[in-house]
Amino acid sequence: MQQELIAGDSLNFLTTLPEYPAGAGWVLKYRLAPATAGGTAIDLQATAEGDAYRIATAAATTATWSADRHTWSAWVEKAGEVYTVDSGQILIKPNPRTLAAGYDGRSLAHKALDDAKAALAAWKPTQRRYKVGEREMEFSSTADIIKLITYWEQQVKAEDVLAGRAEKVGRRIYSRI
DSSP states (O other): OOSEEETTSOEEEEEEOTTSOGGGTOEEEEEEEESSTTOOOEEEEOEEETTEEEEEEOHHHHTTSOSEEEEEEEEEEETTEEEEEEEEEEEEEOOTTSOOTTOOOOOHHHHHHHHHHHHHHHOBTTBOEEEETTEEEEOSSHHHHHHHHHHHHHHHHHHHHHTTSEEEETTEEEEOO
8 A cells, every 4th residue: 555645546556465365265455544533434445366456446436535644454354264464554635636726735844834933033022922824822032932943843854754755864864856
């Protein structure tokens, strides 16, 4: 299973499980459970291709999936036996082809970092409370703001490493553009 999918794109991949070949009658299933409470789980069943399994879901179907982080689990079934074979997470991203004007696709970390930088730019020693966008922050000094900026910069860098946009080597993070 891939790590990311844009809602409205086709999901199509082939996987093999040598211990549980499709040709021996095993059936491979997936369930994607959204991180947000109240979301709808997604159930998928693979089709056999020899001893391999094909997951193929049309773009029209994935277009209805909610943009969210999902935890997925894969298992095989045969004659009353059930074995979990893999699990992980997939981020289903909103479809940029259908987004409304004004959509802000930045992560929480990116938004918070930008807000903290805006608060630093607007800092006046006589003013301690700031409202930037939907956020309201209160600082005692510029050191408080810089501490917050440092924290959110680390979060953004960690996201970039996880997304493959940067590489962590020791304590340094190198970005790819």
